[in-house]
Amino acid sequence: MHLPDGFLDAKTALLSTGAAAVGLGLALRQARSALEPRQVPLLGLSAAFVFAAQMLNFPVAGGTSGHLIGGALVAVLLGPAAGVIVMTCVLIIQCLMFADGGLLALGANVFNMAVMNVCGGYLVFRGTRRLLGNNTLRATVAAAAFAGWFGTVLAAVCCAGQLALSGIAPWGLAFPAMVNVHMVIGAGEGLATALVVLAVLKARPELVAGHQADGGLHWKVSGAFALLITLGLAAFVAPFASPLPDGLESVAARLGFGHKAGAGLGTPLADYQVPYFGSAAAATAVAGLVGTLVAFAAAYGLARVLVPSLNAVRKNAN
Amino acid sequence: MQTERRASTALHRAPAEIKLPIGLMLIAGIALFPRHPDIVYAWPAAVVFALFLAARVPLLFALKRLLLLEFFIIGFGLLAFLNPSAAPMFYAAFIKSNLCVLLMVILTWTTPFQDLLHVLRRWRVPGVMLSTLALMHRYLPVLAEESRRMERARASRTFSPRRRLAWANLSVIIGQLFVRGTERAERIYLAMCARGWK
Numbered sequence: 001m002h003l004p005d006g007f008l009d010a011k012t013a014l015l016s017t018g019a020a021a022v023g024l025g026l027a028l029r030q031a032r033s034a035l036e037p038r039q040v041p042l043l044g045l046s047a048a049f050v051f052a053a054q055m056l057n058f059p060v061a062g063g064t065s066g067h068l069i070g071g072a073l074v075a076v077l078l079g080p081a082a083g084v085i086v087m088t089c090v091l092i093i094q095c096l097m098f099a100d101g102g103l104l105a106l107g108a109n110v111f112n113m114a115v116m117n118v119c120g121g122y123l124v125f126r127g128t129r130r131l132l133g134n135n136t137l138r139a140t141v142a143a144a145a146f147a148g149w150f151g152t153v154l155a156a157v158c159c160a161g162q163l164a165l166s167g168i169a170p171w172g173l174a175f176p177a178m179v180n181v182h183m184v185i186g187a188g189e190g191l192a193t194a195l196v197v198l199a200v201l202k203a204r205p206e207l208v209a210g211h212q213a214d215g216g217l218h219w220k221v222s223g224a225f226a227l228l229i230t231l232g233l234a235a236f237v238a239p240f241a242s243p244l245p246d247g248l249e250s251v252a253a254r255l256g257f258g259h260k261a262g263a264g265l266g267t268p269l270a271d272y273q274v275p276y277f278g279s280a281a282a283a284t285a286v287a288g289l290v291g292t293l294v295a296f297a298a299a300y301g302l303a304r305v306l307v308p309s310l311n312a313v314r315k316n317a318n
Numbered sequence: 319m320q321t322e323r324r325a326s327t328a329l330h331r332a333p334a335e336i337k338l339p340i341g342l343m344l345i346a347g348i349a350l351f352p353r354h355p356d357i358v359y360a361w362p363a364a365v366v367f368a369l370f371l372a373a374r375v376p377l378l379f380a381l382k383r384l385l386l387l388e389f390f391i392i393g394f395g396l397l398a399f400l401n402p403s404a405a406p407m408f409y410a411a412f413i414k415s416n417l418c419v420l421l422m423v424i425l426t427w428t429t430p431f432q433d434l435l436h437v438l439r440r441w442r443v444p445g446v447m448l449s450t451l452a453l454m455h456r457y458l459p460v461l462a463e464e465s466r467r468m469e470r471a472r473a474s475r476t477f478s479p480r481r482r483l484a485w486a487n488l489s490v491i492i493g494q495l496f497v498r499g500t501e502r503a504e505r506i507y508l509a510m511c512a513r514g515w516k
Binding site for chain 1: 393394401412414423426444446497502504507
């Protein structure tokens with residue numbers, strides 16, 4: 001999902017760099033007030049840890065392999081503020097040392113993979129765990145798995161929105177392609193996140209920041225992150241996802257390049273009609289909802305398999 | 319990481335606080351080029367090629383880095399073929415992104431990360447970010463070696479090629495890596511304090 005240079009136009013690159021700066025600034029502010037001095041080296045070591053973990057390949061079907069991205073994992077292990085800082089540093093090093101991901105696109109990559117992935121993953125982690133009964137090992141593992149999946153898909157949605165906003169790929173192509181691929185990748189990410197969180201919880205439960213029931217964030221900080229995610233979706237996704245002939249299209253029609261945009265959207269999916277649903281947008285929404293529910297059920301099922309008895313939980317957790 | 323193999327050309331000796339902004343400007347300039355293959359792309363291509371030769375970047379090193387990009391390009395190219403009207407835009411993006419990655423390869427080849435870190439410090443990047451980047455850069459090879467060592471140890475003890483077990487084992491290795499990283503961070507903090515860090 002590392003966007004290289006040359007794909008985003010100046011407007012999108014600037015917009016996402018601004019959004020990334022706001023997210024990173026928020027995280028730094030939160031870290032400055034909450035982080036103890038002795039945790040400063042921990043951030044650097046965690047960033048190196050994410051990088052090293054990304055080098056280990058999980059075997060997938062047919063000789064292919066994939067690796068962990070680690071956004072939701074650091075969010076669960078370190079909390080969202082530290083997680084955003086750690087993932088940003090990983091992306092900066094990948095860009096400046098390994099030319100992986102563009103320099104001009106760094107803002108967009110930080111926004112997708114550090115801010116959206118980590119914050120989205122963390123909020124979903126907290127929400128899911130509360131839903132499943134706080135502070136049991138099974139709830140934590142299920143929430144970590146679901147957060148891993150959700151954060152990956154959320155970052156992919158944003159990435160597709162940025163590509164569409166740059167005018168390089170029509171939304172009707174970029175969105176299904178990115179999201180379908182990353183729903184599958186996210187399943188692997190969720191599984192790996194859950195397994196790693198479980199491994200750390202079994203070895204040193206006190207190291208997991210997200211495991212303490214009361215160790216959560218102040219609601220103001222959570223609210224600020226949630227607002228940032230909403231604004232990000234509003235900027236990169238909402239112009240395309242609305243079923244109404246919205247701003248972008250009406251502007252295109254008024255300025256007389258509607259036919260051009262139409263040509264750009266002339267895809268196999270352009271006049272996609274699903275029976276029983278009014279429009280492609282509604283069908284997408286329903287498909288997204290079903291996918292999310294399936295992922296949630298899978299995460300819960302996984303946690304039931306990994307943590308068979310609830311009685312064992314307390315012993316392990318404490 | 320391969321500093322000892324690096325040649326010393328004029329580009330290597332040029333200060334990083336000039337190289338980074340110039341690289342950024344060149345990449346921004348390339349991003350503004352037209353969105354269809356055009357003869358004007360010969361200009362940035364010539365500049366990049368000249369820099370490439372001047373920096374004496376090993377070809378294999380550059381190709382390895384380009385390969386990372388091509389995976390993204392292939393996925394994107396499939397999209398372009400579904401939508402023929404976007405094809406010229408795709409070719410332009412292909413040229414642009416390859417030129418930009420080559421520029422980044424030249425920059426990373428000629429500039430050690432510590433120098434870039436100094437530039438970032440001068441640009442007043444927040445201290446938490448700087449110390450995180452510096453520590454990450456320092457301990458990257460250490461943790462990478464540690465993970466490789468754990469994987470080798472695991473491979474020498476288990477013989478099962480089964481996928482399910484491989485996932486379980488790898489996860490335990492990654493979890494263990496985090497625990498060891500945390501313990502190392504605690505030791506580093508004590509060492510830093512002992513040397514007067516505040």
